Amino acid sequence: MARKEMVEVSDYEKQRQANIAQRDQLLKQLALDAAQAGLAPSQKPKPAKSANSHKKKPAIKKIKEEIVPRRTSSRIAGIEADSEVAKRKAEDEYVAAKEAEKVKRQRVSGPLDLSEVVVAGKEWDKNENFLVDVVSRGAKPYHRTFGEEQVKETTDKELRALREKMSGLELYDGFEPNRIKITPERIYSLRFHPTPDKPLVFAGDKLGNLGIFDASQTSASIKSEKIKTENHEQDEEETEDDDPDPNITSFKLHTRTISAFHFAPANPSHLYTSSYDSSLRLLDLTASNSTEIYAPTDPSLDEPLSGVETDPSSPHTLYFSRLDGHVGRTDTRTPSRNIDIFELSEKKIGGFSLNPSHPHFLATASLDRTMRLWDLRKLPSSSSRKSNPQPPTLLGQHESRLSVSHAAFNSANQIATASYDDTIKIHSFPGMSSWTPGHRVPETDFSPSTTIRHNNQTGRWVTILRAQWQVLPSDHIQRFCIGNMNRFVDVYTARGEQLAQLGGEGITAVPAVAQFHPTRDWVGGGTASGKLCLWM
DSSP, X not given: OXXXXXXXXXXXXXXXXXXXXHXXXXXXXXXXXXHHTTOOSSOOOOOOOOTTTTSOOOOOOOOOOOOOOOOOOHHHHTOOTTSHHHHHHHHHHHHHHHHHHHHHHSOOOSOOOGGGSOOSSSOOOGGGOTHHHHHTOSOOTTOOSSSHHHHHTOOOHHHHHHHHHHHTOOBOOSSOGGGOBOXXXXXXXXXXXXXXXXXXXXXXXXXXXXXXXXXXXXXXXXXXXXXXXXXXXXXXXXXXXXXXXXXXEEEEOOSSOEEEEEEETTEEEEEEEEETTSOEEEEETTTTEEEEEEOOSSTTOOOOEEEEEEETTEEEEEEEEETTSEEEEXXXXXXXXXEEEEEOOSSOEEEEEEOSSSTTEEEEEETTSEEEEEEOTTSOOTTTTTTOOOOOEEEEEEEOSSXXXXXXXXXXXXXXXXXXXXXXXXXXXXTGGGOOTTOOOOGGGGSOSEEEXXXXXXXXXXXXXXXXXXXXXXXXXXXXXXXXXXXXXXEEETTSOEEEEEOOTTOOSOOOEEEEOSSSSOEEEEOTTSBEXXXX
């Protein structure tokens, strides 16, 4: 009787043997089918494609597999085979697997932090959220993000006073903005003449035209001037009904875009202009002539210029940047002989700036996503240029996620950059005045002290947005202006505090090219249609 109990097979073993037999039968059947089909290990030539070979094959239905618990060894776990304990263990594992799968498929109703649900890729950084760029690119014309409500909520007395002052600037009422067509084509550059006596605005456009507008004029003054100077047959009533256009003077100085211009600090009647036609010119407002300062020796060379500035400590030294990543230096007294060209980037340099307080420091902004800081003190002099062609010394750089459009220095050793990652960054170097030649700047010092979220997606038809400082603010509070895609001009402090969002009726396009007067609280903005917006 005992012998019979030992020979008797359990249900589990019977099932296992049945599975093995079923598998063997299936393998045999597959082998027979392969033999009948003429399949062999040797490679046969590929059959010719039939006319219907391009037809899409029907999708194979996936058979939903039943979830089974992971098999574990009962012997290692010390559990007797086919015992009640083993059965309960198997059932528990099956139920646990079912529950785990159910939890995976269960929806989550509460809030999710993206840093906790990252599946693949680099770790999520909320401060570098690239998704914000996508949803904020669309402009919303006339939609304010800063106004009277924000000014009233300001608790700091000094900040509130400054906000009230800047937000109190009013749109020039002499003429509507859509009537002040200062240039025939899209405006690329804008400047106020340094004189504080009256607002005199200069603008350069896409086709090389320079427009000049005197904002001290009024419709009445123009009308009276016409009455005095013109012989007309209209009576006085008809003359009073006329609404004359503003007096605007335009000159064709270049054949292509005027990318930038700069008034000489030592002589405000001298205006230097740079252009995509590869030339620098000097416009003498007193002598009423324009002379070429620099151009490639070979007229067939195409080397578009993106910026121009003079050295405040050396009035005859002129710096300029090119779109091919080079920066040049020339002496205006002998421009044809004293020319230095340095390659500072492998890609386009969109703009550069000299430090007004320490002009031997230069900042560049490039398409390679970097803002770089250079020391010019080791540049060779004119006497040693040929024997020692040493380039500027790179002090360090900061890399943004996308290209940097412009870099602008202020007198407080701060650099403002605008980049296509929809940020305005302020880089502060408080100890710059004590830096000696060869000074090593730690990489951490190039991290921005302030970062402002700002829509900089101009697209094809709007000029690139650039942050421009007020050169000498009367209250010594550093501030800058920049165009707003919602058809405003934004004004910020160096700490990132918004002071104003300038707008008004009659603005029908984005005043993308924004500029401060050097000393007065006057702000100008140029549009893609050549129109001028002016706040005073």
